[in-house]
Amino acid sequence: MSRPTPRLRTAIPLLGRTFRRFAPHLRQQRRLLVLGLLALIAEVGLRLVEPWPLAYVIDTLARAAGADVRAARTGSDLQTTLIICALALLGAVALRAAASYAMTVLFALAGNRVLARVRSELYDHLNSLSLRFHQSRRIGDLVTRVTGDVGRLQEAVVTAMLPLVGNVITLLGMFVVIVIMDVWLALVVLVVFPVFFLLGTRSTHKIITVSRSQRSAEGALASLATESLGAMPVVTSYSLQERMNDRFATGNDRALKDSVKGKRLSAGLERSTDVLVGLATCLVLFVGAQRVLAGDLSIGELTVFLTYLKTAFRPLRDIAKYTGRISKAAASGERITEILDQHPDIADTSWARPAPRLLGYVEFDGVRLSYGPGRPALRGLDLTIRAGERVAVVGPSGAGKSSLAALITRLREPDSGRVLIDGHDLRDLTLESVRSQVAVVLQDSVLFAGTIADNIGYGIGRPATSEEIVEAARIAGADGFISALPQGYQTELADRGVGLSGGQRQRIAIARAAIRQAPIVILDEALTGLDPDTEAEVVAALGRLTRGRTTVVITHDHRVAADADRVLWIEGGVLIADGHPDQVLQQVPDEVMS
Template sequence: MAEKKRRQPSLREAVPGLGRILRRFSHHVRDQRRLLVLGSLALLAEVAMRLLEPWPLAYVIDHLVVQAGAELGSATGAAQEQPGLGTAALLTLCAVGLLAVVALRALASYAMTVCFALAGNRVLTRVRSELYAHLNRLSVAFHDKARTGDLVTRVTGDVGRLQEATVTALLPLVGNVVTLVGMLVVIAVLDPVLGLVVLVVLPFFAVINVRLTRRIAGVSREQRSAEGAIASLATESLGSMRVVHSYSLAGRLQERFGGSNERSLRDGVRAKKLSAGLERKTDVLVGVATALVLWAGGWRVLSGDLTPGELTVFLTYLKTAMKPMRDVAKYTGRIAKAAASGERIVDVLDQRPDLVDASWARPAPRFRGWVELRDVWLAYSPGHPTLRGLDLRVRAGERVAVVGPSGSGKSTLVALLSRLRDPDQGQVMIDGHDLRDLTLESVRSQVSVVLQESVLFALSVRENIALGVSRDVTDEEIEEAARTAGAHDFIMALPDGYDTVVGERGATLSGGQRQRIAIARAAVRRAPVVVLDEALTGLDPQTEGEVVGALRRLTEGRTTFVVTHDLEAARDADRVVWIEEGTVRLQGAPDEVLGVMARAGHA
C-alpha cells in the first residue's frame, strides 16, 4: 500500500534532475570541451550521411527501374538512353556513391562514439575521485550517522551506473534525436502531407513515454536504495565475521540480507517489465506510422504527386527515424537509473563538512604543547550537552590521565584536540592559539592518536607506518619509529619484513602487533601532543607490558593525554583528571584523585 501512495517522479521531473547533475559536474565537462566539440562535429557528419544514404537507391529506382518498365511497356521497344551516362556507368556510380556514404557514416559514427565515450569516461572518473575525496573531508559526525555500505555503493555502483548510461545510452540517444529531427525536416520539405502523417504518431509516443518513464524512474530509485541497504549489511557483517561466528548470527543476518535482496529483485524486475512494455508499444506505433505512410504514399505515387524513388526515401527515412524512438524506449530505463544514481552522488557532494578552515585560518606554528580548554560546551544532539563548561589546563610535556565513567565526555575532550569536533561554545587552545584560527591540516599533523582499535590497511607494513605523515618518509625514519614502538624485531621476522602486506584491518597480525605498528605510525609523526584513547584495552598482560613500554617511549617529553577506564593504568601519570557529567569533577596527583574515586565507589 505504501508503494501505491508514494508519488513517483515523472520524466519531466527527471530532466531537471539530469540538469542538476550536469550543473554540478560542469567544471569537469568544460575540461573536455575539445573532445565534445570534435564529437559534435562527427555527430553532425554522421547525421548528414544518414540523410544522404537512401538517395542513390531513389535515383536508381526513378531513373532505371521505372525507365526499364516504361521500355518494356512501349509498343515500339525503342531504347531510350539516359543523356550523359550509360546505364552501367550510372549503376556503378550510384553503388560507389552509396558505398562512400556508408563508409563516411561509419567513420563519423566511430569518431563520435570514441570522442563522447572518452569524454564521458574522463568526466566520471574525475567525479569518482571528487566523491571519494569529499567523503574523506566530511566530518566524523557525518560518518557516524551514514551507512558505510551505502557510501561505498555511491562511490562504486552509482558512479559506474552513471558512467555506463552516459556512454551507452545518453550520448547515442543525443545522436539519434538529432537524426530524427533532421529526417523529419527533410520529410516535411519533400512532402508536407506525408510529413504530417508521421508527426501524428509522435504525440501518442510522448504520452506513453511520459507515463511509463514516471514509473521506471521511481522504481529505479527504490532499487538503488535497496542495493545501498544490501551493501551496508554486507559491509557490516563481512567486516565483523568473528562476532557473526561467535554469536551464531549467520541465520538472522541472512534473513535481513534476503529481505533486502528480494526487494532489489522485485524492483529490478518491475523496471525491466516497464522498459520492455515501453519498447513493445513503441514498436507498434512505428508499425502504425509505417503502414500509414505506405498507404498514403502509394496513393500519392499513383496520383503523380510523388515518385517511387521519393516514396522509397520516405520509407527508408521512416525506418531510420523511428530508430531513435525505439532507442528512447530502450534507453529510458538506463537514463532513469542513471539519473537516480547521479542524484545520489550529488546529494553526497552537496553535504557540507561541519569542520572547515575559516577564511582567516593560518597554518599552526610548531607547538610546544601547552593545552587549555576554557568553558567548553559541546552537544552531539541539541539539548543534551556532553561537555558542560569544561575547564582544563595542561603544561607542555605533562602526562595527564583522563578518567571517568562511560559517556562522561573523556573521548569527546580529546577529539577536540585533533579538531575532529569543534566546541559549540568556549575555546580549545594550544600554546595560546585558538584551534579554530588555525588550519585543520596543520593542527592534526601535530597531534598523534593511538586508539583502542588499531586499524591497519591492506598495505605493506612500511606503507602502514608511513601513513602517519603526509610528507615523504625515509626508510630510516620508518625503522626508527618501529624501534620506538618495539615493533622492529617482529616486523623483521615477517615473511617479507617491512614489505609484508598485512590483511584487511591487519587481520593477519596479533592484537599486540597491530597496536605496536599503530604506535610506530604515531611515532613517525613526531607530534608534540599525543592522545592515547584506551590504547591498552583488550591486551593480555604480557602484550600489555610490551605496549606500555612502547607508549612510554612514544610519549617521552610530549604532552600526553591518557584516556582510560583502568584506574591502575592512570597511576604513572603526572596528573589525573576525573571527568563526570561533562565537567572536571576533580584533578590532582594520581594517588589523591584515585583515592577519592575509590572512596566514591568508582574503583
C-alpha cells in the same frame, strides 16, 4: 521524508543539474566534446544523404521501364548512373561508419574521463566530511554511491545519453527533410509522437521510482555485507550466521523485485514503441502509395520516405530502450550530488593560517559541546594542560572523555567557548597544520590493506624513508617481530591487519604515531583488551612514544591513570576533580574505573 519522484519532464533536467555540478570536469574535456559533436553532425548529415542514391536509381529505372528494356540495360548513360549511385551509396555508408566510430570513441573517452574524475571528487569529498556526517550514514551505502552509482551514471552517459543525443538530432533532421518532401505524409508521422511521449512520461515516472528503491535496497545490502563480514568473529561466536543470512536474503529479494519490475517496465515501453512504429509505417505506406498514384510523389521519393521512417523510428525505439537507463542514471546522479552538496561541518576559516611548530600547551576555555538537542557532552569545561604533561582522563562511558580528545584534533567543534594550543585558537589555524601535530593511538588499532611499511608511513603526510619507518618501529618495539616475518617490512597485511596478534597490531599503530613526531599524543583506551605479557610490551612502547610530549590518556585502567602526572575525572560532561593521581583516584568510584 523522501523526495518527490521526478517525472519524464524532470528526469532529463535532473541529469542536466547533475552535469552542471560536474561542469569543471566537462570543461577540461571540451576539445574531445567539440570533436565528438562535429563527428555527430557529420554522421547525421551522412545518414540523411544515404537513401538518396537508391531513390535516384529507382526513379531512373522507373522512367526507363517505358522505353526499350534491352536498350535500358545496355545504355551507357544508365550504366554510368548506376555505377555513380552505387559508389555514392558506398561512400556515404563508409563515411557515416567512420564518423559514427569517431563520435562513439570521442564521447566515450570524454565521458569516462569526466566520471573517473567525479568518482575521485566524490571520494575526496567523503574524506573531507566530518565525523558527525559519517556517524549518521551507513558505510555500505556510501561505498555503493562511490562505486555503483558513479558506474551506473558512467554506463548511462556512454551507452545511452550520448547515442540518444545523436538519435534526437537525426530525428529532427529527418523530420525537416520529410516536411520539405511531402507535408501530408509528414503530418501522418507527426500523429504518432504525442502518443509516444504520453507512454514515455507515464513509464519513466514508474521506472525512476523503482530505480530509487532499487539503489536504496542495494546500498542497504552493501552496508549489511560490510558490517557482517567486518565483524565475522562476533558473527561466528554468537552463531549469527543464519540470522544474517535471513536479513541478507530479505534485502536481496527486495532488490531483485525492484530490478525485475524496472526491467518489465522498460520492456513494456520498448514493445509499445514497436507497435507505434508498425502503425506509423502502415499509415505512411498506404497514404504514400495513394500520393504516388496521384502523381504527387515519385516511387523513389516514397522509398526515401519509408527509409527515413524506418531510420527515424529507430531513435524512438532507442529512446524507449534508453529511458530505463536514463531514469536509473537520474536516480544515481541525484544520490551522487546529494553527497557532493554536503558541506563539511568543520572546515578552515577564511582567516586560518598554518600553525607554527607547537609545544603542546592546551587550554579549554568555557567549552560546551553537544551531539544534538538534549545530548550534552561537555558543559562549560575550563582546563589547562601544560606542555609535556601527561594527563589521564577517567570517567564512566559517555561522560565526555573522547569528546575532549576530539576537540583537540578538531574532529569536533565546540558549540561555544574556545580550544587553544600554545595560545592559538584552533579556529585560527588550518586543520591540516593542527592535525599533523597530534598523534592518536586508539583501542581499535586500524590497519589498512598494504605493506607494514605503508601502514607505518601513513603517519606523515609525505613519503616516508625506510630509515624513518625502521626508527619508528624501534620506538614502538615492533622492529623485532616485523624483521622476523618472511617479507619483513614489505609483508602484505590483510584487511584491518588480520593475521597479526592484538599486541602486534597495536605496536604497528604506535609506530605510525611515532613517525609523526607530534608534540601532542592522545591515547584512547590504547591498552584495553591486551593480555598481560602483550600489555607490558605496549606500555613500554607507549612510554617511549610519549616521552617529553603532551599526552592525554583516556582510560578506565587504575594503573594507567596512576602513572600520569594529573588525573581528570569527568562525569556528565562536567569536570568533577582535577589533581594528583593519589588525590583524585581515591575519590573515583570503583564502578567508574571498571
